Amino acid sequence: MNLKxxxxxxxxxxxxxxxxxxTSGCAVLHKVQLGQIDARDDQxxxxxxxxxxxxxxxxxEIGAIARxxxxxxxxNAGNLATIIALFQMGPQTGNPVYSERYAEKLxxxxxxxxxxxxxTGLMSxxxxxxxxxxxxxxxxxxxxxxxxxxxxxxxxxxxxxKSNGKNGDT
Amino acid sequence: MRIxxxxxxxxxxxxxxxxxxxxxxxxxxxxxxxxxxxxxxxxxxxxxxxxxxxxxxVIFGFVGQTDYVNQAYAxxxxxxxxxxxxxxxxxxxxxxxxxxxxxxALMQGLCISKQ
Amino acid sequence: MYIGKLFLxxxxxxxxxxxxxxxxxSLTPIPSNRGTVVKAEVTKTIFLAFNFNNDFIDDLVTDLxxxxxxxxxxxxxxxxxxxxxVIVFKKRVTxxxxxxxxx
Numbered sequence: 001m002n003l004k005x006x007x008x009x010x011x012x013x014x015x016x017x018x019x020x021x022x023t024s025g026c027a028v029l030h031k032v033q034l035g036q037i038d039a040r041d042d043q044x045x046x047x048x049x050x051x052x053x054x055x056x057x058x059x060x061e062i063g064a065i066a067r068x069x070x071x072x073x074x075x076n077a078g079n080l081a082t083i084i085a086l087f088q089m090g091p092q093t094g095n096p097v098y099s100e101r102y103a104e105k106l107x108x109x110x111x112x113x114x115x116x117x118x119x120t121g122l123m124s125x126x127x128x129x130x131x132x133x134x135x136x137x138x139x140x141x142x143x144x145x146x147x148x149x150x151x152x153x154x155x156x157x158x159x160x161x162k163s164n165g166k167n168g169d170t
Numbered sequence: 171m172r173i174x175x176x177x178x179x180x181x182x183x184x185x186x187x188x189x190x191x192x193x194x195x196x197x198x199x200x201x202x203x204x205x206x207x208x209x210x211x212x213x214x215x216x217x218x219x220x221x222x223x224x225x226x227x228v229i230f231g232f233v234g235q236t237d238y239v240n241q242a243y244a245x246x247x248x249x250x251x252x253x254x255x256x257x258x259x260x261x262x263x264x265x266x267x268x269x270x271x272x273x274x275a276l277m278q279g280l281c282i283s284k285q
Numbered sequence: 286m287y288i289g290k291l292f293l294x295x296x297x298x299x300x301x302x303x304x305x306x307x308x309x310x311s312l313t314p315i316p317s318n319r320g321t322v323v324k325a326e327v328t329k330t331i332f333l334a335f336n337f338n339n340d341f342i343d344d345l346v347t348d349l350x351x352x353x354x355x356x357x358x359x360x361x362x363x364x365x366x367x368x369x370x371v372i373v374f375k376k377r378v379t380x381x382x383x384x385x386x387x388x
Contacts, residue, residue: 092199117256124203
C-alpha cells in the first residue's frame with residue numbers, strides 16, 4: 001500500500017466524522033419552562049410543536065478562524081471581528097442575531113395550531129443549535145390541543161403534528 | 171500559488187461577507203420566550219391580542235433595578251382594561267451595542283372582555 | 286489622571302448601587318378582578334459565588350399562600366434577577382399577583 005492510499009484510508013473516516021458533526025450541530029439548552037397539564041379524559045390531547053428560529057453569528061469565532069489563516073488579510077479580518085464584538089456588548093443567550101422579532105408571532109402561531117384555544121401542557125424551550133461560526137437560535141413550544149371526539153371526526157380546523165414557524169428552522 | 175494560500179483566500183472569501191454583515195447590522199439576543207397557560211380556554215375570535223412593552227437602556231452594566239419588566243406587565247394590564255388575559259407570551263431580549271445595550275420585555279396575550 | 290478618577294468613580298458607583306440583570310421572567314393568566322395585589326420576595330446574598338443550595342426560593346410560594354388564604358393567586362409575574370456588587374452577588378426572586386376568592 002503506498003503512502004497516499006494509506007493516508008486516504010486513514011483520513012476518510014475522520015473527515016466524514018467531522019463533516020457529520022459539523023452539519024448536525026451541538027444542541028445547547030438555555031431555558032425550559034412547563035405549564036399546567038389538563039389531562040382530563042373528556043377530550044383527546046393532540047400534540048403540536050412550533051419552532052421559530054433565526055441565524056446567529058459569532059464574531060469571536062470568525063476572528064479566531066480569520067487569524068488562523070496567518071496572513072495579513074486574515075489578521076485584518078480578525079481585528080475587524082474584534083471591533084465588531086465591541087459593538088455587540090451586553091447579556092447574550094446563544095449567538096447574536098440580526099432580527100429580534102423572529103419569536104414575536106408566537107401567540108398567533110399557537111392559535112393557528114389550535115384555533116379553539118383549548119391549549120394545555122405547554123413547554124417553552126429556548127435553545128441553540130451550534131455550528132462553526134453560525135448557529136440556529138431557536139424558540140420551541142410544544143403542547144397539546146384538546147379536542148372532542150366529535151370535532152376530531154369532523155376534522156375541524158386544528159392542525160396537528162410537527163411544523164416550523166414562519167422563519168423555519170436553521 | 172500554494173494550496174494553503176488558496177485555502178486561506180477561500181476562508182477570507184467566505185467570512186468577509188459575514189463580517190461586513192455583522193458590522194452593518196444591529197445585533198440582538200433573545201433570552202427567553204415563555205408561554206403561560208391558556209386559562210380560560212378561548213378562541214382568538216373571542217377577544218383581542220394585547221401587548222405590553224418596556225425597555226431599559228444600560229451603559230457599562232451600571233443599573234440598579236429591573237423595573238422595565240414590571241412596566242411591561244403594567245402596560246399589558248392597562249391594554250386590557252377590566253378583562254382577563256390568557257395565553258400570555260413573555261419575550262425577554264437585549265439589543266447589543268457599544269459598551270451599552272437595551273434590555274427589552276415584550277408581553278402579549280389574548281384579552282377577553284368581561285361581557 | 287482624569288481617566289483614573291473616572292474609572293474609580295465608575296467602580297464606586299458599581300460597588301454601592303450594584304448592577305442588576307434579569308435571569309428569567311414568567312407570567313400566568315391575568316384575572317379581570319385585580320383589586321387585591323399580593324407580593325412576595327426572597328433574596329440571598331452570595332459571596333464569591335459560594336452557593337450551596339437554592340432553598341431560599343421555597344419561601345416564595347408559602348408567602349403568597351399566606352397572603353391569600355382560601356383564594357386563588359393568578360396573574361403572577363415571577364422575576365428572577367441578580368444584583369452584582371463587585372465580589373458579592375444578590376439573588377432576588379420576586380412574585381407579584383392578584384388574590385381572588387374565586388375566578
